[in-house]
């Protein structure tokens with residue numbers, strides 16, 4: 150069954166950190182949520198979409214293999230407004246996992262100037278950025 | 285004397301009196317104070333005994349460390365005054381034993397002249413204070429008094445906390461935010477006012493809603509939970525309002541909706557921010573007129589329901605954006621309750637973890653007693669975007685995996701060990717008072733009716749005199 154409540158795993162520019170998928174799967178289980186994977190790309194679709202789609206499909210397959218429901222999508226354009234548009238329709242995510250550049254959200258705070266950290270402040274759910282601990 | 289303690293107690297007492305302490309005034313414990321003095325120098329021992337006896341304490345003396353150790357195994361003391369060096373057992377071991385029996389026992393360590401190092405180590409390990417020989421009577425009196433006071437306050441805090449928490453066995457937590465939520469639930473138990481509960485996913489909104497229902501005078505009637513995001517517009521309308529015969533093809537019989545069946549009970553509207561505009565209008569009618577129309581009906585049916593709604597969205601922002609009706613928002617948000625995220629109450633994590641452990645272990649029929657230090661430290665440092673539900677699931681799975689009587693780090697999800705999960709949250713605003721909400725509502729209604737006061741009082745359902753009084757109060761307060 151696809152759970153009603155969702156965790157959004159958010160990527161930009163085709164960059165996917167593996168640990169964010171692994172963590173998203175874990176978190177989905179622990180929060181009784183299904184996953185929603187969204188890739189935000191600057192600019193227009195041009196002819197590149199098939200590359201990014203295959204990248205995303207890989208991620209979706211990993212999630213499917215774990216037996217968790219997932220949806221995915223790619224949006225092109227201004228990232229901030231595409232992201233806000235995405236939030237405006239459909240149920241609000243219970244949490245957001247940031248899965249691209251790890252430097253955007255760290256223990257020291259948020260990287261100023263990055264579009265996502267400006268929005269993250271006004272998002273009504275927790276935003277998590279998992280990174281691998283250095284041993 | 286620890287000033288934080290007394291502030292904390294004041295707060296607790298205020299909270300207690302706010303909901304009307306049912307058993308009357310909280311008694312200040314006047315029970316006698318039990319004091320154990322341990323010293324292998326007989327003269328010093330006799331001296332201390334005399335001084336302490338005069339202070340009115342019940343004094344037990346012991347000149348052998350071993351015997352004191354045995355005694356501490358079976359008997360608890362309020363304060364222990366012990367020499368550091370006692371032969372085969374030292375004062376630190378006695379302290380550990382005393383605290384094992386009762387963590388709130390205060391221990392004062394006596395050291396020989398000049399041996400400050402041992403004394404400092406003792407206080408680091410939890411001794412209340414240390415005294416150096418030769419002991420001055422006024423000094424020992426004063427320090428023992430302070431220790432007794434600290435112990436008395438600690439005990440009183442615990443009693444108050446137990447008293448406050450006692451009514452809600454399902455809601456685990458002693459942190460101030462949860463205590464005030466329990467108090468609020470108690471305070472509104474006589475009220476029929478609608479409640480809006482906000483908080484992140486998994487913070488216990490539904491649990492709180494049920495507790496509100498259970499303590500209300502409606503508790504014998506139904507508590508009905510409806511997820512507003514789960515159904516399509518038509519299905520939700522049909523579920524909630526029911527339909528008349530022939531309302532649409534296939535409606536061969538009239539059917540009462542859920543709201544009707546919850547008459548005189550409580551309806552929990554979960555994810556209320558996801559309600560469509562049409563549904564908002566229908567619900568507003570129920571709240572305002574206390575009546576509803578079945579789908580396809582021509583006459584209204586009177587219903588008496590209390591609505592508790594929950595959302596993790598910012599409804600105020602939705603109102604500002606025109607997505608949520610402000611009039612409905614005011615009607616639903618008569619009392620607001622905000623549940624803290626688990627990361628705002630990390631002091632409750634061990635308690636919650638222990639609670640879920642007990643529950644899961646019982647269900648799994650496993651004998652698991654606790655957590656290894658490493659496991660507990662992983663549990664208390666994680667950020668919990670999924671809040672209490674997440675903790676509950678983590679523990680449930682750990683119990684399934686555990687092979688010993690302790691939950692170990694390896695029984696916990698690998699990401700707790702392998703990943704940093706930096707969790708970022710929006711700052712939450714303060715809860716509004718009833719007056720503030722009412723004031724905003726009145727101002728809004730006034731604006732809607734072009735500041736025509738008699739029109740406004742009609743809309744608000746109060747007479748003009750009351751409106752004037754309320755307006756005056758607003759003006760005075762501003």
Ligand SMILES: Nc1ncnc2c1ncn2[C@@H]1O[C@H](COP(=O)(O)OP(=O)(O)OP(=O)(O)O)[C@@H](O)[C@H]1O
Pocket residue numbers: 154243454455456457483484485486487488489490491492596672673676
């Ligand atoms: N203080 C608490 N003590 C014990 N258990 C709790 C507490 N708060 C929540 N829980 C448990 O955590 C789980 C989640 O609680 P609940 O369903 O009430 O959260 P919620 O805020 O409604 O979440 P959501 O927004 O995802 O619906 C439940 O199993 C509940 O029993």
Ligand SMILES: [Mg+2]
Pocket residue numbers: 489490554
């Ligand atoms: Mg809920």
